[in-house]
Amino acid sequence: MEPSTDISRLIEIMAALRDPKTGCPWDLEQNFETIRHYTIEEAYEVADAIEREDFEDLRDELGDLLLQPVYHAQLASEAGLFRFEDVVLAITEKLVRRHPHVFGDRAARHAGEAKQRWDGVKADEREAKARKRDQDPSVLDDVPRALPALARAHKLDKRAAEAGFDWPDVSSVLDKCREETDEVAEAIGKGNSDAVAEEIGDLLFAVTSLARHAGVDAEAALSDANAKFIRRFQHVEARCREDRVAIADAGMARLDGYWNEVRQSDGQAATGSKT
Numbered sequence: 001m002e003p004s005t006d007i008s009r010l011i012e013i014m015a016a017l018r019d020p021k022t023g024c025p026w027d028l029e030q031n032f033e034t035i036r037h038y039t040i041e042e043a044y045e046v047a048d049a050i051e052r053e054d055f056e057d058l059r060d061e062l063g064d065l066l067l068q069p070v071y072h073a074q075l076a077s078e079a080g081l082f083r084f085e086d087v088v089l090a091i092t093e094k095l096v097r098r099h100p101h102v103f104g105d106r107a108a109r110h111a112g113e114a115k116q117r118w119d120g121v122k123a124d125e126r127e128a129k130a131r132k133r134d135q136d137p138s139v140l141d142d143v144p145r146a147l148p149a150l151a152r153a154h155k156l157d158k159r160a161a162e163a164g165f166d167w168p169d170v171s172s173v174l175d176k177c178r179e180e181t182d183e184v185a186e187a188i189g190k191g192n193s194d195a196v197a198e199e200i201g202d203l204l205f206a207v208t209s210l211a212r213h214a215g216v217d218a219e220a221a222l223s224d225a226n227a228k229f230i231r232r233f234q235h236v237e238a239r240c241r242e243d244r245v246a247i248a249d250a251g252m253a254r255l256d257g258y259w260n261e262v263r264q265s266d267g268q269a270a271t272g273s274k275t
Contacts, residue, residue, distance in 0.1 A: 235262040
């Protein structure tokens, strides 16, 4: 079995790995449930390569991600559900259907109008799926449950806003965040752990809405904050090593001092100061 640039070779390799007589023992034990987390993990690794601007790594990670639909399609084919070719047909049909301004006679004058057409077709698709399930359609129907909670909150909030259920302005959302913070404090004061969890959830959702109103991607903003925290904390660790003190024994006053060093440095870099 030789490598190839043809997608059909990848499909052949996957089928060989799943061959009951000569296949790989590990691959033969897998099913939809056991490999689904790999699918999510590979998507994150693609995103990580993009953030690092490592395009050689991106090429490899895209290959790993491409394997996932081939793997799922092989499992489906074995179960008589569908084949990889059906997956390709479904996405090509969807792309043509959702781009009438490209593949039809409904021209779009700008990107905003093109997105309106896309959203309109998606709404029709949601309604058709709801009818199949004999249910009333909802604008929230196809927001994936497997999304990270913050990204899912952003999508749910955005969908509701597009339907007309939204705060009038960013100051209103700020007021809501303050209200939710007060409710968290009240729940903590009462010592009710279930209420604390619920109120913190409400606060996080309100902050997600605040990010949307401010034109910020909440998931990306938190990812950047994570990276900043890692960099600053690693500075604290390095300073502890320089001063030959264990971080657990340094005390918060000293650790805060180290932390403020890197914060000050960040502030100077942001303003272009050299002092």
